[in-house]
Amino acid sequence: MDLTFTLAPEAEPEAAEAARKLFAGPVTFVKGVVALDGLPPGDRVEVCFAGRSNVGKSSLINALTGRKALARASNTPGRTQEINFFALGEARYLVDLPGYGHAEAPKAIVARWQALLRAYLSGRASLRRAFVLIDARHGVKTADEEIMVLLDRAAVPFEVVLTKADKIPARDRPALIAGVGAALARHPAAFPEMVLTSSEIGEGIATLRAVIAGLE
Numbered sequence: 511m512d513l514t515f516t517l518a519p520e521a522e523p524e525a526a527e528a529a530r531k532l533f534a535g536p537v538t539f540v541k542g543v544v545a546l547d548g549l550p551p552g553d554r555v556e557v558c559f560a561g562r563s564n565v566g567k568s569s570l571i572n573a574l575t576g577r578k579a580l581a582r583a584s585n586t587p588g589r590t591q592e593i594n595f596f597a598l599g600e601a602r603y604l605v606d607l608p609g610y611g612h613a614e615a616p617k618a619i620v621a622r623w624q625a626l627l628r629a630y631l632s633g634r635a636s637l638r639r640a641f642v643l644i645d646a647r648h649g650v651k652t653a654d655e656e657i658m659v660l661l662d663r664a665a666v667p668f669e670v671v672l673t674k675a676d677k678i679p680a681r682d683r684p685a686l687i688a689g690v691g692a693a694l695a696r697h698p699a700a701f702p703e704m705v706l707t708s709s710e711i712g713e714g715i716a717t718l719r720a721v722i723a724g725l726e
Contacts, residue, residue: 515687515691515702515703515704516687516691516703518703518705518721521716521719521720525724528723529723532598532599532723533598533719535598535599536599536600537575537597537598537604539580539596540597541594541595542593543592543594544591545626546629546633550595552634554600554602554603555601555602555603555636556634556638557602557604557605557638557639557640557641557722558604558605558606558607558637558640558641559607559640559641559671560607560640560641560643560668561607561610561642561644561673562645562653565643565644565645566643566645566673566674566709567606569673569709570673570718571596571606573707573709573712573715574718574719575604580596581594581606591608591623593605593606593607593608593626593630598722604722607627607630608626608627610657628660631660631664637666638667638726639666639669639701640661640666640667640668641669641670641718642654642661642668642669644671644673645672645673646672646675646677646686647677647678649686649690649693650690650693658697659697661697661699665699667701668697669704669705670694670704671707671718672690672705673709675706675707675714676708676711677708683706687704705721
């Protein structure tokens with residue numbers, strides 16, 4: 511791909527305020543899904559969050575919505591085995607996917623929820639974008655490449671969200687962006703922008719809110 515992958519720009523003030531109001535409004539847990547027949551109707555715009563175990567998905571969802579415990583984090587990698595749906599207002603779903611890689615669970619259980627993940631990504635027509643979370647301290651790992659290949663095959667557009675940006679010094683950021691961009695260039699479903707975030711200090715949260723709010 512002949513694309514340049516850069517950081518997403520800050521949203522215009524009007525768009526940022528509209529996104530802030532959206533995420534400050536009603537956000538509720540809908541259900542945890544363990545099989546495809548349990549999926550809620552695909553009648554609204556849907557975005558999902560994917561990432562290696564303990565990359566900070568729950569913390570990011572909580573930061574986006576301004577809730578401390580909407581999404582529950584686990585100290586045990588691979589503990590989350592459900593696809594968790596959250597209603598954002600009346601027209602959107604936020605979807606928290608099971609963490610992948612380093613799952614401390616029986617192999618049969620791991621295989622079952624990985625199959626569910628593949629089936630969801632391949633067959634959810636209402637899914638507008640997947641956000642693949644990458645730990646800024648570590649960059650793209652093999653497990654991340656595997657989920658990106660899956661998204662390529664499913665023709666699901668995905669955008670990388672770099673987490674834990676407060677853990678790396680500013681001088682290391684250009685190399686991080688270049689390295690992740692080089693990895694993304696191999697994936698046709700990759701969106702040519704990424705968002706650098708920190709759930710701890712709020713960096714990039716307003717930008718990501720605006721990206722999600724702008725999807726139709």
